[in-house]
Amino acid sequence: MLLLAVALSDISLTGHVSRKxxxxxxxxxxxxxxxIIRYRLVIPFARFQGTSVKLQSERSGNTLGEKLASSAAESVDAQAAKKLFEKTRDMLRFTRDLSDVVKRMLCSIRMKEWRWTTTVGTGDAVSTAMTTGLAWSVKTSVLGVLSQLVRLQASPQLEVIPLFNATAFSTELHYRARIRVSAVAAMGxxxxxxxGKEKGGVTGWFRLLKDMQPRSA
Known part of the structure; x- marks a missing residue:
């Protein structure tokens, strides 16, 4: 009964992304x-430095009463992008029909809340109106793709606020989603x-997961 309760329990995801x-x-x-198990990832800022982007991240968690915390700073440049591409290529090479496996798991995600507010202003009424229309187009396109990937169980809230007399840009996204533990286990x-159908696939995946472990500062 305990295993059944765990399998039917939810993994809760709550996200907040903003740029002001x-x-x-x-x-x-x-x-x-x-x-019982909690994990938090915070990236308080991203800064462009020449041809790279500097990311500062903070991780914290609570597992069975044991608290964990770490922080790290890393730069994302052309070399890092190349490594990410190589890892993605290896994932596809190590797993047959990986996209189908991922799509199955995404279909199990239940989106409970999606609030996305954007404020735009160029200082000119005409260009602000055009930018506002573009922002609406981007948001509806993203929402269309999202609705094909996950199960929307709440009406998404989209808002674009034009500022005709000022130059400004800010965007803020808040979402809540749930997925069954059994769905994640099934994906694994x-x-x-x-x-296992690919030569070196299982060992390749374990090697990739080891390489992707976060490094503490």
């Missing part, structure tokens, strides 16, 4: 097993099955 002026902020909270099993 030059200030960027991203936060992701993950709750598992009715709050499917990954192992599909990876």
């Amino acid at each position: 002026g030059r200030d960027d902020y991203m936060q992701l909270d993950v709750t598992v097993l009715w709050g 099993i499917r990954l192992l099955i599909h990876a």
Whole structure:
């Protein structure tokens, strides 16, 4: 009965992303097993430095009463982008039909809340109106793709606020989603099955996961 209760329990995802002026902020909270396991990832800022982007991240968690915390600073440049491309290529190579496995898991995600507010202003009424229309177009396109990937269980709230007499830009996204523990476990099993069909697939995945472990500062 306990295993069944765990399998039917939800993994809760709560995210907040914003950009106001030059200030960027991203936060992701993950709750598992009715709050027994908690994880938080915070990226308080991203800064452009020459040809790279500097990211500052903070991680914290609570697992069975044990608190964990770490922070890290890293730069994303052309070399980092190349490594990401190579890892993605390896994932596809190590797993047969990886896209189908991922799509199945995404279909199990239940989106409970999606609020996205954007404020735009160019200082000119005509160009502000055009920019506002473009922002609406981008938002509806993103929402259309999202609705094809996950299950929307609440009406998304989209808003674009034009400022005709000022130059400004800010955007803020808040979302809440849930997925069954059983769905994540099923994806892991499917990954192992599909990876096992490729030569070196299983060992390749474990090597990738090891390389992707965060490094503390």
